[in-house]
Amino acid sequence: MSALGLYNYEIVIVLMMTGFYVVIRSPNLVKKIVGLNIFQTSVFILYISMGKVADGTAPIVEEGARAYSNPLPHVLILTAIVVGVATTALGLALVVRIREAYGSVDEEAIQKQDRVG
């Protein structure tokens, strides 16, 4: 396979590492959630890429189509996207509550408050 053939997977790795880095390094709780989203999205692309069959069309039975793409990974990822949305919503709801309780969304500022109190 040529280098261009792996283009999707290269993007997956770049996105995965970007998201992972943001989750680990950013002290801002909202940005961490954004990083988590990028990380999850990279996995969605990984699944969608593997469903592609060379020269395949959309998996709908029609005249003249010889190969179809695999629809299963797409369906799986629909479920995973729903899970991702739920996680994001819950995470952001927690951040709202944390902001109410501490008046900050900065990890270090929050830890400092707890150490004093």
Next chain:
Amino acid sequence: MSAENLPILQVIVPLLAAPVCLLLRNGTLAWALATAVGWFTLYAALTLLGSVPEGGLIRYDLGGWEPPWGIEYIVDRLDAYVLVIVAAIGALVLTYARASVAREIQRSQHAAFYAAMLLCFAGLLGIVITGDAFNLFVFLEISSLSSYALISLGRDRRALTASYQYLIMGTLGATFILIGVGLLYMLTGTLNMLDLAARIPELEGNRTAIAAAAFLVVGICLKIALFPLHLWLPDAYTYAPSVVTAFLAGTATKVAVYVLLRFLFTVFGFDAPLNEWVGTLLIALALAGVLVASLVAIFQDDVKRIFAYSSVAQIGYIVLGIGFASVTGLTATLVHLFNHAVMKAVLFLALGAVVYRVGGARLADMRGLGRSMPLTMAALVAGGLSLIGVPLTAGFISKWYLVLAALEAGWWPIAVLVLVGSLLAVIYVWRVVETVYMQPRAAGATEVKEVPWHMLLPIWVLVAANVWFGIDTDLTVGTASGIAAELLGK
């Protein structure tokens, strides 16, 4: 209701009862429904354990779709055994919950609380029973998302940050599992675990398969809270409502250990060359976890936190047995899975009773409680003895098999380290006992009474289980050694 539908009823009943709880709005009714569902799942799990033939399977095709195309529920003896653990802890904790929840959680949130408990419960049962790798991920997220919500309900504001940390780490872990499952699907074109198990041997030495295994093991170990991936656990257990702590300590990490067993032994197969370094790595991390977490536990002031760190250490013992990959080692793992669930449930429920009466579970709060809450404190001591592994308690049986497994493998230093871990447990349990029985109640502290009988009953049922399974080991060791032989294909 026919017996052949039990595998699906096991999951669907708690799943459907959750929204009903929310619609009931009334906390007491929701509690009654949740408790009834808990006992029903225990009945279903025990029936399944009784009806699985030795070395055989019960299979259930969802919606009549034939596997490997459709999702399939598979119950072998390992599944049934873990189902019984989860359902028993769930039923007892829910029975206990009412008074404790009434004290610790706002009235308006009671119905939602029980709904979230049932969702978490359904998710955990689903993980165990499903035979489909992707379905497992979905159930994992159902249980995780509801447990983040449950933890955030703790009264201390640190419950919020604890829940947030767990959300970040838990989602990373679950996404790692998703990547692993995706890579396996790329290689084999199937998601059915038995089908995967049949196809993976053909891939011997394939680099993608090794990457898939690595992603899966790391992701699952985050969920298990294996040292050094345990960072979310102490805060989550300390600040969550008492009932939630007892429930999660008894079930969530146990189910994650089950997932590790399932993937390492059933899907990847014991003989894979991969397992050699995984085994060594697990042993090293498990031992580090036992020693470091036990040492840290000694220096904590919040008793919930002491036992949270002790959980990390106990998880070390459980994973240690997996690392040996021998029948005795796996027997120790499976027995300790059961015993640890029983002992930690006692300890955290007893601490819940302390929080109910005193309002906190720091060592300073618990001075002199031995006199005013004798039954609760006696249960705490019984749980502590079992944790240490004193003979005639369940904990002793687990340690015994673990030491046997280490000696069998010819690694006596590991046996010594297991005993050192027990000695460290003596120190932190003693700190609690000393505070409770030998120190006087702080001057000016309000007088406290024993908790009501409906809280004591589940605690003492679990204490009885701790003693019973320390003497009669037929159910635990008998079943566990059979399962261990099945997993290793002997």
